[in-house]
Amino acid sequence: MIKINSKNVDVFYGKKQALFNINLDIEENQVTALIGPSGCGKSTFLRCLNRMNDVIDICRVKGQIIINDFDINDKSCDVVRLREKIGMVFQKPNPFPKTIYENISYGPTIHGMAQSKNEMDEIVETSLKKAALWEEVKDRLHEPGTGLSGGQQQRLCIARAISVKPEVILMDEPCSALDPIATAQIEELIDELKKDHTIIIVTHSMAQAARVSQNTGFFHLGELIEHGSTDKIFKNPENKKTQDYITGRFG
């Protein structure tokens, strides 16, 4: 099933065009990896999906991105509601400089998801369990989230993102600041999370894309060169550029 359907998406930073006519469908409850060399526009595309590009003054997005039969670039779209449905995990772990508990409870609080303290405790617990962090932090929920290790912080950020039960989780190179062990934990987690969420992950590591994703899109110089099932992209790419990239000839 198609979860996200993007049609003719163009993105401009001022006068410079960063994305050219992107048409990409994202499958529900699967992991889609976006790969490509630095500056190819894969992160820009990711940020279109929850309209994080709105933050950048000079950035303009054209085209349609349809999620649940609804164009998120439409004027009637409320970004707060949109971002409640589409969570995001960033490249560098960015927990709030608050306690672990407050980090998780922030989203549910502002969206009014818990009526009582008990409910909130439950949300915090399930979110942390889903992010495979509960066992490590259950005794220090009220200590600052910034005191955790890098990998733990990133899992905290994932727990924070899933606390509002988003349908889609966007991950922007979530492992680039982590060591291999922490990376393995996150990858395992992604595999687990795809049961309940649709995941789109931007990654620099082709091995990672091959390990965690079912679908892959290859971006180059602002264009979507090729997309399809991960198996096909890695074993039998149609485009010469894709082949050159995945075999390490450039990028």
Added chain:
Amino acid sequence: MNKNKEQLLNKRYKAEKRFRLYGQSAIFMALLFLTIFIFKIFSTGYSAFQKTWLIVPVTFDAELMMLEQNPSKEDLKDADYYDIALKSMADLDPNANEDQENELKRMVSYFFEREIKRELLNDPSLIGKTKDVYLTASDDLDQVFKGNYPRDLPEDQRRVTDYQLKIFDQLVELGKVESKFNLSFFTYPDSREAELAGIASSFMGSIFSILVCLMIAFPVAVLAAIYLEEFAPKNRFTDFIEVNINNLAAVPSIVFGLLGLGILLAVFQLPRSTPLVGGITLSLMTLPTIIIACRASLKAVPPSIREAALAMGASKMQTTMHHTVPLSMPGTLSGTIIGLAQALGETAPLILIGMVAFVNTIPGSPLDPAASLPVQIYIWAESAERGFVEKVSACIMVLLGFLIIMNLFAQIIRHKFEKKWS
């Protein structure tokens, strides 16, 4: 080739050594000036915290006080103390003629009558008895006792007469002159008599001014800074505003004083010489300082925190109020305190709005006339009496102490609450 390299290396070492030397000598100079300054102020000022008292036997003669038998408390308050006060001073030298009696009277402050009255009100049973009472020495004798008075000047060039000195020396020998902690320096308002002048009115004036300044400048500045930094579009107009805020911070303070005079006093008819007007004028000065500090600390909050909040579905306002502003508060607060410390030391604008007036009452609200500490320094420094010299230094010490405490507080806030970003 190798030799050349060695030479280069040596040159570099020497340059580094020289640079260190310059830096060290600069710091040494700065410390030297500071030490001289502090030493000068302390050595002149410390004696103002001591006050000289003459211990004079006073006979509470009911007849002289016009008191009837078994007087009530009211009677005691209304009684005439001038005669017994005068008599006790005159009694110091039984052979004194009229002129000399007058000189004797001038050895103590004009407050002596009230000091005697207070003694009796504290203990009404003293009527008819004689008791040693502490009387504030005149400012000149105070200085004589502290050793600051040039006794060897010819008599017609000093205010203390030879006769007064003679009697005073006798009292000193008898142990009837005592130096005690000068509490009245902190509890009395300003006075024309140096021995009675205190900083209470100017101190309260400063406190009220600073409070008014804080209450106006802080909210306005913080809101302005948040809007400019987080919400305003970045365009020519906001650039223009930013430049002007920076310019405002560089405007000489006397210009703000003129503004206060022209607008607050002339147009709005606010009461002259009051901490209210002083505070408003100072707040104009403090405003750019706080705006700049607040904007800088908002800028220092990493964008990743804003992104995290936005991505969680927080609105712009929630992101700002829940995350950015709380994180910027330590920097904002320490900037505010530093701005207030500047305002506390400001003199020129306050002189223009009339806070330089002689105020001998302690203000109870920002609407009462008051002086302020730096203006008090200015007023006293202009006074001719020798007794005010040490008061000036003492007042500077109080002001400096205040500033040091505020700056220390700013430092503590900054260090304690500032988050370290990895």
